[in-house]
Amino acid sequence: MSSRLFVILIPLIVIAIFAILSWRDTRNNPDPTRKGFFDRNGTVLGLVFIALVGFWMLFLVVLPYLYMVVESFHPKLSPSKRGGPDDVLTLMQYKSFFIEPLSGDMNTIHMWAFGYTIVISLIVTALNFAICYPLAYYMAQTGTARKVRLLMLALIIPYWVNEILRAFSLRLLLASKGLINQMLMGVGLTDAPIDFLGNNVGLFVGLSYAYLLIMVFPLYNAIESLDRNQIEAAHDLGAPWWKIHRDVVIPYAKPGIASGCTMVFMLSAGSLAAPQFLGGPNTLWFTSVVYDFFFQSFNWPRGAAYAFVLLSACIAFVMIVLRLFKVSLGETIK
Amino acid sequence: MSARFVFKAMIGFYIALFFLYLFGPLMVMAVTAFNTPNYPQAYPFEAFTLDWFVKLWNHRSMMAGLRNSVIIGIGVVLLSVPVGLAAAIIMGQISSRARGLYYLVTVSPVLTPGVIIGISTVIFWKDALSLTDVTRATFYNGTMLSIFGQSSFISAYCLLIIMARLQRFDRTQEEAALDLGASYPQVFWHILLPFLRPALISASVIAFLSSFENYNTTTFAILADKTLVTVLAGEVRQGTTPALSALAVVIISISIFGAVLYEVLKRREENKTTRTMRNAKEAERNETYA
Amino acid sequence: MSASVELDHVTVKFGQFTAVKDAALEIRGGEFFSFLGPSGCGKTTILRTVSGFLEPTDGAVRIAGQDMAGIGPNKRPTALIFQNLALFPLMSVADNITYGLRVRGMSSGERARKADELLELIALPGQGKKLVSELSGGQKQRVAIARALAVQPKVLLLDEPLSALDLKLRQHMRAELRAIQQQVGITFIYITHDQGEALTMSDRIAVMSDGVIQQIGDGRSVYDAPDTAFVASFVGENNAFAGQITHADADSAVVQTDFGPLRGRNPKALKPGDRAVLFIRPEDLIPVTGAADSTLSSYVTNVSFEGNMTHVYLNGQGAREISMSIGRQGGTDVPQKGTVTPLSYHASNAIVLPEGTMARE
Numbered sequence: 001m002s003s004r005l006f007v008i009l010i011p012l013i014v015i016a017i018f019a020i021l022s023w024r025d026t027r028n029n030p031d032p033t034r035k036g037f038f039d040r041n042g043t044v045l046g047l048v049f050i051a052l053v054g055f056w057m058l059f060l061v062v063l064p065y066l067y068m069v070v071e072s073f074h075p076k077l078s079p080s081k082r083g084g085p086d087d088v089l090t091l092m093q094y095k096s097f098f099i100e101p102l103s104g105d106m107n108t109i110h111m112w113a114f115g116y117t118i119v120i121s122l123i124v125t126a127l128n129f130a131i132c133y134p135l136a137y138y139m140a141q142t143g144t145a146r147k148v149r150l151l152m153l154a155l156i157i158p159y160w161v162n163e164i165l166r167a168f169s170l171r172l173l174l175a176s177k178g179l180i181n182q183m184l185m186g187v188g189l190t191d192a193p194i195d196f197l198g199n200n201v202g203l204f205v206g207l208s209y210a211y212l213l214i215m216v217f218p219l220y221n222a223i224e225s226l227d228r229n230q231i232e233a234a235h236d237l238g239a240p241w242w243k244i245h246r247d248v249v250i251p252y253a254k255p256g257i258a259s260g261c262t263m264v265f266m267l268s269a270g271s272l273a274a275p276q277f278l279g280g281p282n283t284l285w286f287t288s289v290v291y292d293f294f295f296q297s298f299n300w301p302r303g304a305a306y307a308f309v310l311l312s313a314c315i316a317f318v319m320i321v322l323r324l325f326k327v328s329l330g331e332t333i334k
Numbered sequence: 335m336s337a338r339f340v341f342k343a344m345i346g347f348y349i350a351l352f353f354l355y356l357f358g359p360l361m362v363m364a365v366t367a368f369n370t371p372n373y374p375q376a377y378p379f380e381a382f383t384l385d386w387f388v389k390l391w392n393h394r395s396m397m398a399g400l401r402n403s404v405i406i407g408i409g410v411v412l413l414s415v416p417v418g419l420a421a422a423i424i425m426g427q428i429s430s431r432a433r434g435l436y437y438l439v440t441v442s443p444v445l446t447p448g449v450i451i452g453i454s455t456v457i458f459w460k461d462a463l464s465l466t467d468v469t470r471a472t473f474y475n476g477t478m479l480s481i482f483g484q485s486s487f488i489s490a491y492c493l494l495i496i497m498a499r500l501q502r503f504d505r506t507q508e509e510a511a512l513d514l515g516a517s518y519p520q521v522f523w524h525i526l527l528p529f530l531r532p533a534l535i536s537a538s539v540i541a542f543l544s545s546f547e548n549y550n551t552t553t554f555a556i557l558a559d560k561t562l563v564t565v566l567a568g569e570v571r572q573g574t575t576p577a578l579s580a581l582a583v584v585i586i587s588i589s590i591f592g593a594v595l596y597e598v599l600k601r602r603e604e605n606k607t608t609r610t611m612r613n614a615k616e617a618e619r620n621e622t623y624a
Numbered sequence: 625m626s627a628s629v630e631l632d633h634v635t636v637k638f639g640q641f642t643a644v645k646d647a648a649l650e651i652r653g654g655e656f657f658s659f660l661g662p663s664g665c666g667k668t669t670i671l672r673t674v675s676g677f678l679e680p681t682d683g684a685v686r687i688a689g690q691d692m693a694g695i696g697p698n699k700r701p702t703a704l705i706f707q708n709l710a711l712f713p714l715m716s717v718a719d720n721i722t723y724g725l726r727v728r729g730m731s732s733g734e735r736a737r738k739a740d741e742l743l744e745l746i747a748l749p750g751q752g753k754k755l756v757s758e759l760s761g762g763q764k765q766r767v768a769i770a771r772a773l774a775v776q777p778k779v780l781l782l783d784e785p786l787s788a789l790d791l792k793l794r795q796h797m798r799a800e801l802r803a804i805q806q807q808v809g810i811t812f813i814y815i816t817h818d819q820g821e822a823l824t825m826s827d828r829i830a831v832m833s834d835g836v837i838q839q840i841g842d843g844r845s846v847y848d849a850p851d852t853a854f855v856a857s858f859v860g861e862n863n864a865f866a867g868q869i870t871h872a873d874a875d876s877a878v879v880q881t882d883f884g885p886l887r888g889r890n891p892k893a894l895k896p897g898d899r900a901v902l903f904i905r906p907e908d909l910i911p912v913t914g915a916a917d918s919t920l921s922s923y924v925t926n927v928s929f930e931g932n933m934t935h936v937y938l939n940g941q942g943a944r945e946i947s948m949s950i951g952r953q954g955g956t957d958v959p960q961k962g963t964v965t966p967l968s969y970h971a972s973n974a975i976v977l978p979e980g981t982m983a984r985e
Contacts, residue, residue, distance in 0.1 A: 169363035304453060506707075514772075515699075610755055
């Protein structure tokens with residue numbers, strides 16, 4: 001258990017270091033306008049605030065993450081052997097991502113699933129940006145206030161319906177007995193039903209459909225604050241519409257674009273419902289792989305290792321987007 | 335035909351297409367809820383029926399799931415909103431140098447896939463609660479773990495909502511109250527909390543709905559229990575029944591009702607604002623210099 | 625009941641920046657005392673130090689003889705009226721007024737009675753149920769005053785409370801504030817950048833610049849006998865003529881300026897060879913008919929008629945213009961634009977001060 005106990009100490013040490021640093025800082029630069037935290041909130045309230053945030057940060061965020069990471073460096077053991085001599089630190093769970101431990105072959109299935117998940121998520125992100133940008137622009141810049149409010153409401157209502165039911169509704173539409181195939185065959189475009197779910201069209205549509213709103217709102221918020229005169233000025237200077245967007249609107253809306261893209265990518269890479277209910281039988285989505293480790297082979301350490309791989313990919317994506325768009329994280333999450 | 339007209343027509347067409355994409359599937363599903371065939375089909379519409387709603391009502395595991403969902407939702411609201419409030423207040427008072435790191439850590443759950451939050455919650459709490467038999471028996475259950483797992487990121491939502499309003503708080507209000515003799519806790523209860531009330535209400539609504547709808551985190555954290563959403567997932571995996579469509583119809587109806595209610599309340603609020611502004615203008619006009 | 629306020633060599637620093645430097649003065653109980661200065665001069669910092677939002681880096685604040693160190697704003701016998709008034713928008717007028725009594729634990733019945741009483745005082749009877757947002761600017765002002773007075777402070781601090789009002793209301797409120805002060809008899813400390821407010825309302829004024837108190841005195845002495853070039857140039861309109869002193873004695877000094885030698889009072893006992901500035905108020909300049917009587921003459925660049933008086937602008941030293949105001953009673957002819965006009969003044973109305981920072985125009 002020692003490595004697990006150690007994990008619990010890490011955040012406490014970090015907090016202690018920060019406390020010392022801030023104490024030294026206030027001692028060296030006294031500021032008459034600043035009041036101590038407990039002076040400003042009263043002792044009781046101050047303690048309550050710190051306890052709440054401390055509980056959240058330590059027990060709901062940091063410790064579980066660290067604990068999961070540590071778990072991923074352990075072998076799969078039966079409960080009785082946990083903490084025993086076999087409970088050593090090992091890289092085997094990560095190695096198993098590349099080389100199948102039983103056969104010793106390359107683990108092409110899982111690597112393929114990982115690559116497929118990332119690529120499809122990127123495509124869905126790009127697709128949603130293309131779909132949502134015109135609407136966000138229209139709402140933010142040209143629509144009247146009343147229309148915009150109505151559109152907003154119309155955008156939000158479908159999102160009260162949960163992910164599963166939305167996937168279900170698409171399945172009804174895209175199934176071989178579904179309405180779209182009925183229509184296609186009715187007009188005679190095709191004789192036999194097209195297997196939209198089998199060829200993953202359902203999956204793409206489902207992912208895109210699920211996260212439309214996630215893309216529209218950040219874009220809308222970013223474009224809305226753009227001064228309309230800037231667009232008109234560019235227009236007066238004779239810039240064609242696509243240049244106005246390329247040179248004026250998109251650079252201005254960068255934080256919103258970054259925000260929408262990271263959220264959509266993150267959500268679709270981590271999506272569970274759409275691949276489960278709309279993916280074809282041969283589609284292996286990475287989260288489904290993780291899911292199966294937990295619920296079918298009960299191999300938690302390996303599941304944790306795979307989850308950590310997924311998390312790393314998401315963090316890498318966020319970093320790349322931030323670097324690419326030259327925006328800070330603070331601007332992104334609003 | 336002028337270019338402007340073509341442009342407008344194109345925008346109209348695009349918006350129509352967009353909302354067809356958004357609503358089309360839901361409308362088709364809604365139709366299937368009232369159609370008799372066992373397989374949910376919209377066309378041909380054979381006969382009108384409300385049987386699927388009755389089936390839904392009698393679906394025992396779904397109703398049990400609904401109860402759990404509500405309990406978890408309330409638990410999440412009770413935990414996340416105070417946490418978000420406390421986190422927002424600390425955000426406002428923390429020294430600017432530490433704020434960057436604090437912000438990064440507090441909003442990181444928003445950027446973490448829900449699956450990972452679910453997994454880490456289960457792994458951590460299984461060991462943490464197994465330290466004693468009592469904690470294991472009392473707290474190691476799906477409801478508790480779901481509340482913990484969901485609160486991990488829902489608290490961050492609440493933080494962002496409350497922080498947005500807190501940033502608009504006029505610090506002189508606090509100083510005025512202090513100057514009149516209020517203690518810092520009194521400032522919090524009398525001045526700050528009423529100011530934050532709208533944000534606290536929306537944070538509660540968002541927290542409840544996010545909890546209610548959550549699948550990715552809950553499917554891990556719920557362990558052997560069930561919520562409405564995990565029951566639904568099981569149903570959808572097994573096959574398709576118009577009872578699910580019926581459930582969607584119920585949810586959509588409730589949300590449209592909620593939206594209308596929200597709109598009405600908002601209108602009323604706006605009318606009230608215009609009335610006070612009119613009164614202020616009136617008072618301004620009647621200002622006497624006597 | 626009123627209380628004296630003593631600033632005992634108070635210095636306030638924000639990091640490396642010194643906002644107030646060695647302020648030392650005593651405000652008497654029941655006095656209407658103003659701090660006058662341009663924005664950023666440190667006057668608000670002084671007010672916040674007295675009210676307890678800031679602690680002095682050095683020195684002490686004493687109220688009624690008691691050192692206030694370590695006593696928070698909520699424990700001091702002061703009440704502050706904020707520049708933006710800081711009324712509580714979610715509370716009714718009556719709740720606003722009695723908030724200080726509520727936190728002191730007064731029962732709600734008692735508070736309602738007290739609210740009625742105070743509403744009567746500020747001429748808003750029966751309006752306690754209204755929201756603050758339903759009031760006019762002047763009414764809000766009165767509510768803020770009533771809210772501050774409700775806690776029966778010994779010292780009332782006012783941070784430019786009239787700056788948001790329009791001109792007419794502002795002038796009316798000056799009189800009203802002064803009347804309230806005389807009625808309640810407590811110490812008022814008033815912060816303003818508007819010299820008109822300071823001169824009309826105050827018993828005494830402290831003029832500040834760059835964190836330093838330049839002069840303390842009643843309105844007349846600050847206006848007529850400024851201590852420094854800053855005070856002379858900041859309080860009221862003034863024409864400045866810089867140069868070197870050529871002659872000086874106990875009463876007067878002569879400054880060699882671009883307009884030739886000019887004579888004025890010499891309160892600072894400057895000596896020949898010192899760099900100095902001679903100040904003449906616009907209303908003290910007199911146009912004269914013959915060149916023989918003239919002390920200086922200049923080219924008229926603009927003439928503007930303002931009803932009760934006429935302003936004449938003349939070519940001055942450097943970028944500054946000379947301004948002259950001519951009242952209606954003198955019967956003097958107003959010079960024409962574009963002419964060269966000879967001017968004169970009484971040397972006893974001009975003052976010679978050491979060179980120093982001037983107020984920015």
